[in-house]
Amino acid sequence: xxxxxxxxxxxxxxxxxxxxxxxxxxxxxxxxxxxxxxxxxxxxxxxxxxxxxxxxxxxxxxxxxxxxxxxxxxxxxxxxxxxxxxxxxxxxxxxxxxxxxxxxxxxxxxxxxxxxxxxxxxxxxxxxxxxxxxxxxxxxxxxxxxxxxxxxxxxxxxxxxxxxxxxxxxxxxxxxxx
Amino acid sequence: xxxxxxxxxxxxxxxxxxxxxxxxxxxxxxxxxxxxxxxxxxxxxxxxxxxxxxxxxxxxxxxxxxxxxxxxxxxxxxxxxxxxxxxxxxxxxxxxxxxxxxxxxxxxxxxxxxxxxxxxxxxxxxxxxxxxxxxxxxxxxxxxxxxxxxxxxxxxxxxxxxxxxxxxxxxxxxxxxxxxxxxxxxxxxxxxxxxxxxxxxxxxxxxxxxxxxxxxxxxxxxxxxxxxxxxxxxxxxxxxxxxxxxxxxxxxxxxxxxxxxxxxxxxxxxxxxxxxxxxxxxxxxxxxxxxxxxxxxxxxxxxxxxxxxxxxxxxxxxxxxx
Numbered sequence: 001x002x003x004x005x006x007x008x009x010x011x012x013x014x015x016x017x018x019x020x021x022x023x024x025x026x027x028x029x030x031x032x033x034x035x036x037x038x039x040x041x042x043x044x045x046x047x048x049x050x051x052x053x054x055x056x057x058x059x060x061x062x063x064x065x066x067x068x069x070x071x072x073x074x075x076x077x078x079x080x081x082x083x084x085x086x087x088x089x090x091x092x093x094x095x096x097x098x099x100x101x102x103x104x105x106x107x108x109x110x111x112x113x114x115x116x117x118x119x120x121x122x123x124x125x126x127x128x129x130x131x132x133x134x135x136x137x138x139x140x141x142x143x144x145x146x147x148x149x150x151x152x153x154x155x156x157x158x159x160x161x162x163x164x165x166x167x168x169x170x171x172x173x174x175x176x177x178x
Numbered sequence: 179x180x181x182x183x184x185x186x187x188x189x190x191x192x193x194x195x196x197x198x199x200x201x202x203x204x205x206x207x208x209x210x211x212x213x214x215x216x217x218x219x220x221x222x223x224x225x226x227x228x229x230x231x232x233x234x235x236x237x238x239x240x241x242x243x244x245x246x247x248x249x250x251x252x253x254x255x256x257x258x259x260x261x262x263x264x265x266x267x268x269x270x271x272x273x274x275x276x277x278x279x280x281x282x283x284x285x286x287x288x289x290x291x292x293x294x295x296x297x298x299x300x301x302x303x304x305x306x307x308x309x310x311x312x313x314x315x316x317x318x319x320x321x322x323x324x325x326x327x328x329x330x331x332x333x334x335x336x337x338x339x340x341x342x343x344x345x346x347x348x349x350x351x352x353x354x355x356x357x358x359x360x361x362x363x364x365x366x367x368x369x370x371x372x373x374x375x376x377x378x379x380x381x382x383x384x385x386x387x388x389x390x391x392x393x394x395x396x397x398x399x400x401x402x403x404x405x406x407x408x409x410x411x412x413x414x415x416x417x418x419x420x421x422x423x424x425x426x427x428x429x430x431x432x433x434x435x436x437x438x439x440x441x442x443x444x445x446x447x448x449x450x451x452x453x454x455x456x457x458x459x460x461x462x463x464x465x466x467x468x469x470x471x472x473x474x475x476x477x478x479x480x481x482x483x484x485x486x487x488x489x490x491x492x493x494x495x496x497x498x499x500x
Contacts, residue, residue, distance in 0.1 A: 015192055015197065015200060019200070019204070022204055022208070026207065026208070026211055029211050029212070029215050030211065032215065033211075033214055033215050033218045036218040036219060036221070036222045037218060039222055039225070040218075040221055040222055040225045043225040043226070043228065043229045044225070046229060046232070047228070047229065047232050047457070050232055050236060051459065054239070054459055054460070054461050055460070057243075057461060057462075058437075058460060058461050058462040059462075061435060061461075061462040061463055061464040062426075062435065062462050062464075064464050064469065065426070065428055065434045065435045065462075065464040065468075065469060066428065066429070067428065067429055070429060073429060079424065079426065079437065082427065085346075085425070086346060086424075086425045086426065086427045086433055087424050087425065087426050087427070087437070088426060088427045088428075088429075089426070091429050126458075127458035127460065128439070128458060128459060128460030128461075129460070176469075
């Protein structure tokens with residue numbers, strides 16, 4: 001009897017101990033899985049920011065290519081194909097490089113409100129295409145033109161559609177002169 | 179003795195059935211956790227591949243963007259790039275100004291030097307006679323200091339077509355060959371900012387799903403595609419499932435921008451086929467020299483006072499919060 005009891009005390013692990021050990025292992029694994037999940041989310045965020053900065057630059061380049069005195073081009077419009085195979089942005093129906101517009105607040109948080117100005121805003125889907133404000137867009141692109149002497153400052157900002165999901169803001173400032 | 183054993187069994191032990199059930203439950207839970215874990219690892223691996231692809235796209239786009247922005251820049255002010263003619267005839271000379279055909283002539287700006295015979299003429303003003311360069315043989319006045327050439331004199335230019343350096347048509351004469359150009363981007367100018375003309379060609383290879391770049395220094399005329407002795411094209415981006423270049427004209431009809439649309443996917447060996455997403459990127463790049471060439475035409479003339487003292491700066495900032 002003495003021998004059996006001793007053996008029990010010294011060599012065995014109770015099921016409770018085993019269960020506790022497994023529980024600890026479980027929690028550790030779950031924590032590790034969470035780290036990986038976080039990394040996946042961060043990667044996705046990083047791609048969204050990259051796309052935001054690309055479409056931000058796209059708008060800045062489009063505005064830079066306008067004539068300094070242009071006040072009519074529809075910069076919110078989509079490309080129109082020319083007969084010779086080239087493309088143009090609509091030259092009427094907008095306000096070109098007229099001073100005006102608003103940009104997104106920075107930082108852009110859930111508490112922020114977005115003031116948009118017609119002709120100084122467009123909506124972009126995940127592939128970079130301009131879509132209607134009622135369409136399935138992913139980014140909102142806002143720009144502001146201000147004039148000082150013979151230099152116009154162009155500021156373009158991009159924010160995600162869902163403030164809760166995408167807080168990123170991309171911003172480009174550039175200048176043109178006559 | 180038997181009693182003792184029984185007591186022991188009842189008080190601190192478990193039956194084999196209890197043990198088995200407990201183990202099966204634990205096993206089930208562990209299996210679930212492990213499958214979740216292994217899925218996480220798999221997704222993470224895919225995401226890393228996607229993220230790597232993103233980075234490669236970014237690098238490739240930034241290379242193309244840098245070169246397109248520099249396209250059309252003239253490293254030698256004594257060279258007047260013309261298209262397609264290689265010479266410019268002076269049509270009238272009056273009070274320090276000479277009238278020449280400015281159509282298809284780019285790269286003349288205030289402060290430049292035009293070389294005529296052995297004399298250097300410094301440009302002080304450039305005026306174009308029409309706001310619209312689409313008018314054939316557009317004349318213009320170039321005010322210069324120095325010994326003026328006589329009427330009928332020929333200023334030698336070189337055949338570097340297209341103001342802005344974006345060759346949207348093959349021959350440089352406005353006759354488009356669009357079927358090939360939508361997947362090929364040809365630009366020229368002082369692309370490396372080292373004082374020499376370079377010609378660069380980006381091509382989409384739809385068979386191998388990649389974009390290649392070939393570049394060479396040019397001294398005379400821009401080579402026709404396919405006939406020049408290019409440097410061996412090298413791949414700048416792999417796993418491109420679609421690529422398209424759109425040439426965008428400004429309001430006066432000059433091609434000034436290129437819209438690049440790329441669809442990429444992560445490498446096959448890094449990701450399970452069913453999970454292999456494609457991503458589309460669009461970027462517009464504007465040739466700074468094309469804008470310069472156009473604004474002269476649009477505003478009529480470019481006075482020295484209106485040239486900005488500093489090159490416009492571009493600030494790109496991506497801000498994120500999590």
